[in-house]
Amino acid sequence: MKDSLCGTDKKEMTRRTFLKMAAGSGLLVGLAGALSGCAGQGGEHAGGEGWLPYQYNVAGNLPAQVRGRIPIDADNPSIVRDDQKCILCGQCLETCQNIQSVHGYYDLPVIDETICVHCGQCSMACPSGAISERDDTQKVFDALADKSKYVLVQTAPATRVALGEEFGLPPGTWVEGRQVAALKKLGFDAVLDTNFTADLTIMEEGTELIKRIKGEVKKPLPQFTSCSPGWIKFCEYFYPELLPNMSSCKSPQQMFGALAKTYYAKVKGIDPASIVSVSVMPCTAKKFEAQRPEMNDSAEYWKREGLRDVDVVLTTRELARMIKQKKIDFAALPEEKYDSLMGEETGAAIIFGATGGVMEAAARSAYFLITGNQPPPLFLNLTPVRGLTGVKEAAAEIPGVGTLRVAVCHGLANGRKVLDIVRAGNAPWHFIEFMACPGGCIAGGGQPRTAVPPTDAVREQRIAAIYKADASRPKRMSHDNAEVAALYKDFLQHPMSELSEELLHTEYHSRAEKLKRLFALVG
Amino acid sequence: MASAKGVLVDITRCIDCESCVVACRLYNGLDADTKGGAKPRQTGKNELAPNRWTVVRDNHVQKDGKTVRRFVKQQCFHCVEPACASACFARAIQKTPEGPVVYNEKLCVGCRYCMIACPFGILRFEWDKPFPRVLKCQMCLSRVADNQMPACASVCPTRAIVFGEREQIVQEANKRIAAKPGLYINQVYGAKEAGGTSWLYISDVPFEQLGFKTNVPEKPIPEYTWQVLKWTPGIFIGWGALLTGMYWYNKRRATVHNEEELYAPVDKK
Ligand code: SF4
Ligand code: SF4
Ligand code: SF4
Secondary structure (H helix, E strand, O other), X not given: OOOOOOOOOOOOOOHHHHHHHHHHHOHHHHHHHHHHHHHHOOOOOOOOOOOOHHHOOXXXXXXXXXXXXXXXXXXXXXEEXXXXXXXXXXXXXXXXXXXXXXXXXXXXXXXXXXXOOOOOHHHHHOOOOOEEEOOOHXXXXXXXXXXXXXXXEEXXXXXXXXXXXXXXXXXXXXXXXXXXXXXXXXXXOEEEEHHHHHHHHHHHHHHHHHHHHHOOOOOOOOEEOOOOHHHHHHHHHHOHHHHHHEOOEOOHHHHHHHHHHHHHHHHHOOOHHHEEEEEEEOOOHHHHHHHOOOOOHHHHHHOOOXXXXXXXXXXXXXXXXXXXXXXXXXXXXXXXXXXXXXXXXXXXXXXXXXXOHHHHHHHHHHHHHHHOOOOOHHHHOOHHHOOOOOEEEEEEEEOOOEEEEEEEEEOHHHHHHHHHHHHOOOOOOOEEEEEOOOOOHHHOOOOOXXXXXXXXXXXXXXXXXXXXHHHHOOOOOHHHOHHHHHHHHHHHXXXXXXXXXXXXXXXXXXXXXXXXXXXXXXX | OOOOEEEEEEHHHOOOOOHHHHHHHHHHOOOOOOHHHHOHHHHOOOOOEOOEOOEEEEEEEEEOOEEEEEEEEEOOOOEOOOHHHHHOOOOOEEEOOOOOEEEOOOOOOOOOHHHHHOOOOOOEEOOOOOOOOEEOOOXXXXXXXXXXXXXXXXXXXXXXXXXXXXHHHHXXXXXXXXXXXXXXXXXXXXXXXXXXXXXXXXXXXXXXXXXXXXXOOOOOOHHHHHHHHOOOHHXXXXXXXXXXXXXXXXXXXXXXXXXXXXHOOOOOO
């Protein structure tokens, strides 16, 4: 090596030789020698010119195929990412852009927030498990351990056809009874059913639709469904001018939350402040929805500060984790039944979990609400709105109003196609169902990651289980739900009553100032 | 002689996905922070460190009367005439003709001269190691020498990081500014700062609001750093002793507070 170390032996100055030298000759002398001595001889440094930077060894492991990923903000209430697991495969970005049409549909620079509708579909596509739901299980364990709290839980329609997959059961296994048993074992004081408020949603939303058609409510048609919080935020971001089309009905989760701390607390004689309202959802966006500031109607009702309608939202995956942590043998559990008052379901509520289900359930009850008669068999098997086609249409004759035209779409990129038609004023429909996730809630962003990326095969198995359960129910129409009827009789009076409006309906807010939207991808 | 490469960071296009940060860590084999599951955004760990050669800083700034967020990818600027290299008597830091300013840990004596010389305060010292190194972005030298873009630029989904010949990059920066004069402020940061840098930035908000040093001299810094410092071993020894002292002081303090404070002497907030 041709390095000049003060003209003596030509050697590379390494940390070792430097320290040896410093130790041997005294630090000061050594340093002074190294500094002034070398600099004096033609201005060369002690290390010389001789090393080749190209020898710099790259120890790392950047995969051959890398792409960018979606941004996830630190305060995203729904999803988090573990950077240690991310392999930069870009699947999340692909999903967010192509399936949900969120990433890439706003202009840069960003304004003041990271654009995300919280659908969690990225977490379903992430092959390394880097993206997951924000874990709220500890909050629930803490509440369950607190004896002064009354912890009640609601379970969404779609969790009961997927939870079993976390415990080795095949996709689409019906585990409703075992899910109830597991929740009771975990120590919840009451295990109730979101299906109860799904039926209630139909009563409210169906009534609203009829009032819009008859012109009693001065709001535009088509009416949009409002059960999917990812879809709602999407509309608030990208199509705020169409928010008047959105049904004012809260989602079943939030209707349930508002009633849990009012109606349920009243009937059961429980202090609403001691209630911890938990929900188990197939959805990450529900975590965001529960945190929307306006979702505190129980606080308004009681004129008491600090009440939230839904306190903690768990995804199906988190519930599975809790069951595993408590070492409950899920598959072997006996079937148990939901508690009463807010625990009854009909087939119409069950199908909320699948794309097209809300529409079908609404059609069944709309027929009844308009004509006063039970609908013909077609309404109990509305096949045109079932299945995994991205955009579906149907028309049904209802005596007295004529032809009811409906559309159904799932996955927000499909939703965008429908919205562009509505925006252009070319929509022939009265009612449109939107769900953020492809396949509907059964394939929501909080469901078990049985196939990564999600496959239609798994979606179809879960959907089949939903329709099978619907077909086997003695009651298949929301207006036949006896507990819902009792709720109206004893508390709310009738659909869209003043109290219903207060507790079950809501408003939406344009988020146009959060982004500069683009209607098409720019490369 | 290979032509010098450059990189443009267009701050208006950064969405804070931190793909670049992860790519850097994977390519250079840097340890992930184990505490907090390596979620820099979620743990607030977005300061440069010996194992974080690039970070994306989140700035809340005022623009047209509204608060906006602007994200700034930070790493070594790879000065055209690097003060760090010229301050290093051991020649552990070299400027390559391709542009990257590269550090060789075998030659480093650990004197931290480079750290005081760097006008941007980029270098990070491994305070906690028995044989500490001074670490920073190497601009993926083996890739760049092979005319490939650095790892971070290769993953940026919005093309906020653009790689090319430095001269073309300066032109590209000016072209973007000229195309949208209403958007960008009329300055290419790094065109002249510290005598010119290989990493250049354009922005729609003034650089000083984004934490950029705007008092960096335009004259290349090596012209005076080495000249001044090389004849003053007394200062040098004193500085080393001071840093060592500070190290022990901080180490003690760190056990009381938290580990992050180890970087306190070199990080400026
Ligand atoms: S949750 Fe949905 S909107 Fe948010 S980043 Fe993931 S895919 Fe995109
Ligand atoms: S899908 Fe997962 S592993 Fe792939 S880039 Fe996104 S976060 Fe990283
Ligand atoms: S990869 Fe690009 S967009 Fe993402 S943080 Fe880095 S510079 Fe910004």
